[in-house]
Amino acid sequence: MLHLLLILSGVTLGMAMPLPDYYSYSTAVGDGSGTEYSTAYDGRVTGIRVWEYNNAYIRGIQLRYDGNWTTPVCTSYGNPLEMTLRDNESFIQVSGKYYYGYIYEIMFVTSRGRSLKVGLSYGNSFNFYPTNDGSQLRFLSGRQNGNGITSIGAHWAVY
Template sequence: MLQLILILSGVCTVGMAMPLPDFYSYSMAVGDGSGVEYSTAEAGRITGIRVWEYSSAYISGFQLSYEGNWTTLVCASYGNPMEMTLHHDESIIQVSGKYDSGYMLMFVTSQGRSLKVGQPSGISFNLYPTHDGSELRFLSGRHNGYGITSIGAHWAVYHSSV
């Protein structure tokens, strides 16, 4: 009996010493999902976003900046790039828009700023975290070489190592 108590107390001690897991949530991808998979997952915090708008209507591609380093371009750079650099301690807390034959994307930050690109026509969507304090960590989905065909958002609480 004494052994069982020692084992259980050791388990409780180990359980209490472990840090709480980061809160993570995934907003399911929207769009038809055809084409090649992509993911913008990188280490660090997102510090900027760049989106290419083609012919004032279609999203041809995008990049995220992590700690000032841009990810590989997702899809293509047709058209005009539109960019937003995040302020210190600012994060993306919502991705919304519309999709059908093209996309309209709007990225909303924790400081109430937004970047809106594309034309508002089609089916509306709104992607956001399920846990307070979470922020956009990366985007994933599919593209067909001409434009984005689906987009999903991955959210988590960010812990700085500084």
């Protein structure tokens, strides 16, 4: 039996180690009332649309994966502000402000230093970014109440 354990331990030591886990999650902020949402979809995030309510809170969010837009989260009423990524560009930071029930401001920053900022700079600040080098935004999740986004979290991974 001891001989078998020595052989098995030698095999384990000689095997290649698995790659580290490159997934991370930026814990959701906001009061979290309403219905859960997720923008998870196949492919790489290549664009973002954001709707706001009269220069105040965020009403809706939509991500584009490769060439496909997801269903808008919450509402798509009004004209969105939009950013489309360039080749070899990714979202590497999501920040903003939240206060009493809504996400008031959101800003997406790319690996090339470009940004899209939407909403009113009011409330408590948040700053999301991946914990692993080379990771990028994969999807957003949180809650919405039909009038606006009430909480938001970011999921990151190497693509």
